[in-house]
Amino acid sequence: MKIFVYSASLRKESINLKLSKLIAKVAEANGAEVDFARMSDFDMPAFNMDDQQSSGIPAGAQALADRITNSDGMILTSPEYNWLPPATIKNAVDWLSRIQPVPLDKKSVLLSSASPSLVGGVRGLMSLRISFEALGTWVYPKMFTLAQAPGAFDDDGNIANEDLAKMLNAMVADYCSAAVALNNR
Template identity: 40%
Template sequence: MSKPKILVFAGSLRKDSLNKKLARAAGRYAEAAGAEVTFLDLADYPLPIYDGDIESASGIPENALKLKQILAAHDGFILSSPEYNGGISGVLKNAIDWVSRPLEGEPSMAAFKDKWVALLAASPGALGGIRALPMVRTILSGIGCMMMPEQVALGQANKVIDADGAITDEAAASRVQRLSERLVRFAAK
């Protein structure tokens, strides 16, 4: 097996986002399982809201091109998605929309096609962001990603993720660890 490259990120811009902390915890498990892990913060790549007129007039924004290059260079993704009003965050959907735009001569969905994805969500609420995950799964599988069948939605995450981003609940930590390790195995093939 080769050493897979795993990109870890959250669909949130907030500095102290529970989803960023959960993604990082999952990334540490993937690293321990033998992956080469890169942490990405979407806040470092601001983008305008996707608009075909902007694309026609100015092309694909530089930050979208940077994100596309980063995603394309990895074998799989660990993605922790917040749930906003029962759905996917606007920043995550917008990033996906911009990165999915093809460059001349580039294969369709080059940054997404055949990438393994592990989905997580964290929320202070009881459901843990579970309502957003089917939407994220539908979007990513529709553009060529291969989705891990299991996922983790961590309810009351503010009580089980400490200030340093460690998961303090043994059962929750075990679920995140298993998902991360399985992603590493799949991405290595």
């Protein structure tokens, strides 16, 4: 099973990047082959239909689509900005939606977020899942949100709280096996 682990923050010292690196490790421990990428790996302009009509799909969006298509499933880790996902990830989803066949259709995704707030990034993920569902993506019902994230990791990059670490492991393990069954259904 091949899982695409995608970190949606552009920030070098991103707490979401840290969480997605841990998720990649957990997925591998559960038997997945991981393909890892971050937002800055895929350059794409703000979506403008005029640009699409004159220049087609940007190379960054096509490269992201190919990585998704070549995996059985995807685990996305996204920050929350003003209770919504950052414009960059919504922009990426908008570009992906213009590719035929839509690479997110009949794929699945597990959504996760890290945030300094007391509630994690769950509000942003709630709205992000709507766009995925609009495109035919199987969105795993549970979402992993790491609250107070800057202080939540130990020195090895693991989640210090044992119950939370177990919860993440169980969710990733269950999602990875579901992803294979859901791929292209």
